[in-house]
Amino acid sequence: MTLRDPVCGMDVDESGLRADGFDDLAFCAQGCLEAFQEDPSKFMTAAAVPAGALPVAVGVGAPSFAEAPPDTVHLSIEGMTCASCVATIEKTLKATDGVLDARVNFASQEAQIDVAPGRADIESELTAAVVSAGYGAAPIGDGQDEDAEATARDSHYRTLLKKFWFAALVAIPVMYFSYPELFPGIPEKGSTELNLIWGAMALLTLPVLLWSGSQFFTGAWAAFKHRSANMHTLIATGITAAWLYSTVALLFPDFFPEERLRDVFFDVTAVVTALVVLGMALEVRARARTSEALKKLIGLQAKTARVIRDGQEADVPIESVVVGDLIVVRPGEKIPVDGEVVSGSSTIDESMVTGEPIPVEKTEGTVVIGATINKTGSFRFRATRVGADTMLAQIIAMVRDAQGSKAPIQRTVDKVAGFFVPAVMIIAVATFMMWYTVGPEPALLYAVITAVTVLVIACPCALGLATPTSLMVGIGKGAENGILIKSGDALELAHRITTVVLDKTGTVTRGEPMLTDVIVYGADSEDEVLRLAASAERASEHPLGEAIVTGAADRGLELIDPDEFEAMPGHGISALVRGRRVVLGNLKFMADRGVAAGAAEELLAQLADLGKTAIVIGIDGELSGVVAVADPVKTDSIAAIARMHEIGLEVVMLTGDNVRTANAIAAQVGLDRVFAEVLPEDKAAQVKQLQAEGKIVAMVGDGINDAPALAQADVGMAMGTGTDVAMESGDVTLIKGSLTGIVTAIELSRATMRNVRQNLVGAFAYNTLGIPIAAGLLYPFFGLLLSPLLAGAAMAFSSVTVVSNANRLRSWRPTLAKGVG
Secondary structure: EEEEOOOOOEEEEEEOOOEEOEEEEEEOHHHHHHHHHHOOHHHHHOOOOOOOOOOOOOOOOOEEEEEEEEEEEEEEEEOOOHHHHHHHHHHHHHOOOOOEEEEEEOOOOOOEEEEOOOOOOOOOOOOOHHHOOOEEEOOOOOOOOHHHHHHHHHHHHHHHHHHHHHHHHHHHHHHHHHHOOOOOOOOOOOHHHHHHHHHHHHHHHHHHHHHHHHHHHHHHHHHOOOOOOHHHHHHHHHHHHHHHHHHHHHHOOHHHHOOOOOOHHHHHHHHHHHHHHHHHHHHHHHHHHHHHHHHHHOOOOOOOOOEEEOEEEEEEEEHHOOOOOOEEEOOOOOOOEEEEEEEEEEEEEOHHHHHOOOOEEEEEEEEEEEOOOEOOOOEEEEEEOOOOHOOHHHHHHHHHHHHHHHOOOOOOOHHHHHHHHHHHHHHHHHHHHHHHHHOOOOOOOHHHHHHHHHHOOOOOOHHHOOOOOOHHHHHHHHHHHEEEEEEHHHHHHHHHOEEEEEEEHHHEEEEOOOEEEEEEEEOOOOHHHHHHHHHHOOOOOOOOHHHHHHHHOOOOOOOOOEEEEEEEOEEEEEEEOOOOEEEOHHHHHHHHHHOOOOOHHHHHHHHHHOEEEEEEEEEEEEEEEEEEOOOOOOHHHHHHHHHHHOOOEEEEEEEEOOOHHHHHHHHHHHEEEEOOOHHHHHHHHHHHHHHHOOOEEEEEOOHHHHHHHHHHEEEEEEOOOOOHHHHOOEEEEOOOOOOHHHHHHHHOOOOOOHHHHHHHHHOOOHHHHHHHOOOOOOOHHHHHOOOOHHHHHHHHHHHHHHHHHHHHHHHHOOOOOOOOO
C-alpha cells in the first residue's frame, strides 16, 4: 500500500516511518517526520490529498515542502448583463485578500475562485465583495437546493415574458398613432384630439419604460457606479431619451422654435423595450440548460448499496459505504461505487460512463465502475473508491471545472458600447454648448433641440438589435436542420473552429454491433453455417451473439433453440443443434475443443486490421467458418468528414478503443489524427492539449465519458442519439446523430457571423453619419436643421435594415443534406 509523505509530497510504502495517531501517513526520512511532528496542522491539507495528486517539491539541503493546493470556492452570481460585468466582478474578487485567481462564467452565471489553503471563512468575504460591486452572490455547495435554483430561474424567465407581452401589446396602438401622416383615421397633427391620444400614449408607455425596461436602468446604474457602460446603458439611454423628448413635445409645444421640430417617439420606447426583453428571456432559457448536465450526472449515482457486514446483507445509504466493504450486485441493479470483483461473473452495461455500446464481461479480479448497470449475473465486489474518489464523481468535478474555466465570449457590441455611449454623451453636450454659444436666436431652444436630436439619432436600437436578431434567425435555421444551438455564444464561436474532435462509437460509427462478414471453410453452405452459429447463440446473452442472431434473422434464416448450451465467459460457447456440435469463440477456445483453426489465423488478422471482431466457428470438430461483427461507420460519415476538410478543418478522432480498431476506422473515413486507448478521465486533457497548440476545438461525442471533454472544448457538440448528460454538457446538440450536422453547424455559424458583421457595420454607419448632421453640421452651409422626426426615422430605418438583413438568413441552405446516420 502506498501512502503520502505530507511534508515532501513523495509516495512512501506503508513500511516507512510513521507518526503516532496518523495511520494514513508515512514519511520518507527522519527530517520529514520531525518537521511534521513539530506542527502537524501545517501539513494536514497536503496530507489529505491522495497519492499522486501533488507534485514533489525539489530543493537543496533540508527537505523541501510541497505546497498545499489552493481551495476552490464556487459562487452563484446574479445581475450580470454582459462581458463588462464579468470583468468588473473578476477585478473585485481578485482584489480580495486571500484570493489567488478568479474566473467568472457569464453563461453559467457562476464564479470559480481559487483561494489560499485554510481560508474556510472566506466565502462570506467573497460574497460581500460581489454584493459591493452591485451584483448578487451566494455560495454553491454540496447542499445547494437545486430545485430552488430552478424555481428562481423559471420565475425570472416568466417575469421577462410578462414584461415582453405587456410591452408588445402597448406597442401595437402606439406605433399606429405615432404616424398620422401614414395611417388613415388619425386626427391631424396639432389637433386637440391627437394631443389627447399622444397623452394617452405617454401614460401607456411610462409603465413599459419603468417596469418592462426596469432591468435596463438597474444594469446601467451598476455600470455607471463602476465608471463603465454596457448594453443596458445603450438601451436605457435610447428609450429614455425618446420618451422624455416626446413628453416635452407633448406638454410644452411652444418650447419648439418650429412646428416641424415637434414630434413624439413613444413607439421607440415600446418596441425597442419589447424586442430586447424578448431576447433576454430567450437567453435565460438557453442558459438554464447548461446546469442540467450536472444534475443528470448526480442523478446517475446509486442511492443505496447492498453491503455484507457481520455476515449479513444490508441495504445502506451510499454515503455509508467505505473502502473495503463487500457489496452484492444482482441482475438489473446499478453498481453503487467503484470496486473489484471478488466472486461471480456478469456482463455490465458501461455505456452511460464509457459511451461504448457493447456490455463488458466481468469476472473475478476485474474492475467495475459505479453507476453502471449489471445485466445478467450476480456477483460480489470489494469497494475500492467511494464518495468523491469514484470515476463518476471525478467526471462530475471535471464537468464543473471545465464549465467554470471556459472564458466567456467577448461581446463586441458591449466592448464598443463602453466607448460609444460616453462619446455620444460628450457630443450631445458639445452640441448644446456650441449652439448655445454661437447659434442663432432663440439659442437655448436650438441648443436643446440639437442635443436631443443627437441623442435620438444615436439611439442604439440598431446597435442593440444587430447581434441578437441575426443570432435568433441563425439558431432558428439550425433547429430547422436538426441542430439545437443552446446559446448565441456557441453559434458565435463556432465560426472560428479550426479542429473537430470526434468520439468514435456512436459518433463516427453507428454505436451498435452488426454482422458484417460470413466466411466458409468447410463443406456447409454460408447460410447453413450462419444458421447453426446463430441457433447456438440464441441461448447466449452476449451482445456479439445477439448481432449474429440478428444478422441471420435479417437474411430470413430459420433458427432453432439448441438442445445443449455451455458458455465460457471471455472465450466462447458450445452448443448442440439438431445433433451437430457447434462451437464459437477465439482460437484458444477452438484448440481446447479440438478444432484445428490454424487456417483462419491470417483471416482473423485481416479482419482485426479492418476494426472487426472475428469469431471462429467449428462444427462437429472441424473448422467451418468465421463470422465478423463490427460497429459499422455511419453511411454519411465519410462525406461529412470530406466536407470538413474542404472547408479547412482538421478532423481528429478520440476514442477509448484499441489502436488497431481506431486506425482502421480512421483509414476508412479519412481522419487527420487519431488518439486511441484514451481513458474517460483523460479525454478533456487531450482537448486541452489541442487548445494549447492554438486550435479552436469543437468536441463531438455522445457518452457520459465525453461530458468533461464537451465542456472543456471551445464548442461542445453532442449527438442527439447519445446520453442526456452528453447533450446537456454540449453547446450544440445534433438531433439526427449525423456528422453532417457538424458541417451544417459550422457553415451556419460562419453565415450568421458574416450577417452580424454586416449589421454592425450598417448600424454604426447610420450613427456615425447621422450624428454630425443631427448636431447641425449642414446648418451653416445650407440652413438645414435635422428634425427629431427625421432623426427618429433614420434610427427606425437603421433598425428595419438590420432586421431585414438578418431575415436574409432564412434563405440559407446547408451544403450537405441532413443525414440520418
